[in-house]
Amino acid sequence: MELIRGIHNISPAHHGCVLTIGNFDGVHRGHARVIKNLVDKAQHFQLPAMLMTFEPQPQERFLGDRAPARLSLLRDKLQLLEELSVERLLCVNFTQSFATQSAKTFIKDLLVDKLGVKYLVVGDDFCFGKGREGNFEMLKAAGKEYGFSVVSTQSFLVGSHRVSSTAIRAELALGHLEQARRMLGHxxxxxxxxxxxxxxxxxxxxxxxxxxxxxxxxxxxxxxxxxxxxxxxxxxxxxxxxxxxxxxxxxxxxxxxxxxxxxxxxxxxxxxxxxxxxxxxxxxxxxxxxxxxxxxxxxxxxxxxxxxxxx
CATH class of the missing domain: 2.40.30.30 (Riboflavin kinase-like)
Structure with a gap:
C-alpha cells in the first residue's frame, strides 16, 4: 500500500481512482464491507482503490481533549487497511486552513483535478468545507457535473446492524471485549x-x-x-x-x-x-x-x- 502524506505529495501519477473518505477508526467490520465494495469497483474500473483519512481526526481538531477516544492510531490503521487490499492511503493534515476551505474547492481542486475520482463512497452524514456547507447531496450533484458516481456507506451494513466506532467504544468502556471484537472483526x-x-x-x-x-x-x-x-x-x-x-x-x-x-x-x-x-x-x-x-x-x-x- 502506498502512503501519500499530505495533499502536497499528490502527483499526476495519482490521478484516477475510486475513493472512500473517512476516519476509519478501528477499521471495523462495517469499514471492511465498504472497502470490499471499493476494491471490487476498483477492479471493475481498472483503477487504484484509494482511501482518504485525516490526521488529526476532525473531532480532535475541534474538540481537543473532549474528542472521543481513538480505537486505532495511524500506524495501526495502516496495517489493517493494507490487509484489506487498499492500494493508496491519502493522509490529509487536517489543519485550520484545510477545514475552512470552501466545499466547492474541496470537490473541484482535490477530488476532480488532483485525484480524478471515478467512484466515491462516503457516509450520508459526511460534511466538509467551511461551516460544514458540503454534504452528501452536494457530492451527488458534483458527481453528475464532473462524471463520477457517489454511493453512501449506508448501503453496506453488517447483517441488519450498522457497526460503528461509537458502539465499539461503548463496549470497550464497559469491558465487553468479546462484543467489541465481534464488531471490529479482529x-x-x-x-x-x-x-x-x-x-x-x-x-x-x-x-x-x-x-x-x-x-x-x-x-x-x-x-x-x-x-x-x-x-x-x-x-x-x-x-x-x-x-x-x-x-x-x-x-x-x-x-x-x-x-x-x-x-x-x-x-x-x-x-x-x-x-x-x-x-x-x-x-x-x-x-x-x-x-x-x-x-x-x-x-x-x-x-x-x-x-x-x-x-
Missing part, C-alpha cells in the same frame, strides 16, 4: 514502544513493561488479561493495568504489562498488547504491600482465564 490491540518507568513493579517482585500510549484519551481503563507480541517474538500471556496508577500518584494514563514466564530485556521494542478479558476496574490501594497482594490476585485470575481457554 481483537482490540494497543501498540506502543516499551519505555523506562519508575520501576516500582520491580521493587515488589512484579516487573512491568511500561508502554507510552501517545493518546489524549484512551478507550479502555482497568486491569486485563493480555497477550503480548513483538517482531519475531513468541506470544506471551500476562496481566496489564491501563490507567493513572492512583496508588503511586500517576499523572498520565499508562499501559503497564507484567509478562508471565519472561525475564528478557525489551526496552525500546514496539509491542502489540491484545486485550483478552477485563479482570477489574483500576482502584487506589493504601500501600505498596496492598497493591502487591492485589497484583498477585490479578495474575492468578489472568492465568486461570488462559488455562480455561486452553482446556
Amino acid at each position: 481483537p482490540f490491540v494497543l501498540t506502543g514502544r516499551v519505555a523506562h518507568g519508575q520501576k516500582i513493579g520491580r521493587t515488589i517482585g512484579y516487573p512491568t513493561a511500561n508502554i507510552a500510549l501517545k493518546r489524549k484519551v484512551v478507550p479502555v481503563r482497568g486491569v486485563f488479561a493480555v497477550k503480548v507480541y513483538w517482531q519475531d517474538s513468541d506470544i506471551y500471556e500476562g496481566v496489564a493495568n491501563i490507567g493513572f496508577r492512583p496508588t503511586v500518584q500517576g499523572q498520565t494514563c499508562q499501559l503497564e504489562v507484567h509478562l508471565f514466564d519472561f525475564d528478557g530485556d525489551i526496552y525500546g521494542q514496539r509491542v502489540e498488547v491484545e486485550l483478552v478479558a477485563k479482570i477489574r476496574d483500576e482502584q487506589p490501594f493504601e500501600s505498596l504491600d496492598a497493591l502487591k497482594k492485589q497484583i498477585v490476585n490479578d495474575a492468578n485470575d489472568a492465568k486461570a482465564l488462559f488455562s480455561n481457554d486452553a482446556s
Whole structure:
C-alpha cells in the first residue's frame, strides 16, 4: 500500500481512482464491507482503490481533549487497511486552513483535478468545507457535473446492524471485549514502544513493561488479561493495568504489562498488547504491600482465564 502524506505529495501519477473518505477508526467490520465494495469497483474500473483519512481526526481538531477516544492510531490503521487490499492511503493534515476551505474547492481542486475520482463512497452524514456547507447531496450533484458516481456507506451494513466506532467504544468502556471484537472483526490491540518507568513493579517482585500510549484519551481503563507480541517474538500471556496508577500518584494514563514466564530485556521494542478479558476496574490501594497482594490476585485470575481457554 502506498502512503501519500499530505495533499502536497499528490502527483499526476495519482490521478484516477475510486475513493472512500473517512476516519476509519478501528477499521471495523462495517469499514471492511465498504472497502470490499471499493476494491471490487476498483477492479471493475481498472483503477487504484484509494482511501482518504485525516490526521488529526476532525473531532480532535475541534474538540481537543473532549474528542472521543481513538480505537486505532495511524500506524495501526495502516496495517489493517493494507490487509484489506487498499492500494493508496491519502493522509490529509487536517489543519485550520484545510477545514475552512470552501466545499466547492474541496470537490473541484482535490477530488476532480488532483485525484480524478471515478467512484466515491462516503457516509450520508459526511460534511466538509467551511461551516460544514458540503454534504452528501452536494457530492451527488458534483458527481453528475464532473462524471463520477457517489454511493453512501449506508448501503453496506453488517447483517441488519450498522457497526460503528461509537458502539465499539461503548463496549470497550464497559469491558465487553468479546462484543467489541465481534464488531471490529479482529481483537482490540494497543501498540506502543516499551519505555523506562519508575520501576516500582520491580521493587515488589512484579516487573512491568511500561508502554507510552501517545493518546489524549484512551478507550479502555482497568486491569486485563493480555497477550503480548513483538517482531519475531513468541506470544506471551500476562496481566496489564491501563490507567493513572492512583496508588503511586500517576499523572498520565499508562499501559503497564507484567509478562508471565519472561525475564528478557525489551526496552525500546514496539509491542502489540491484545486485550483478552477485563479482570477489574483500576482502584487506589493504601500501600505498596496492598497493591502487591492485589497484583498477585490479578495474575492468578489472568492465568486461570488462559488455562480455561486452553482446556
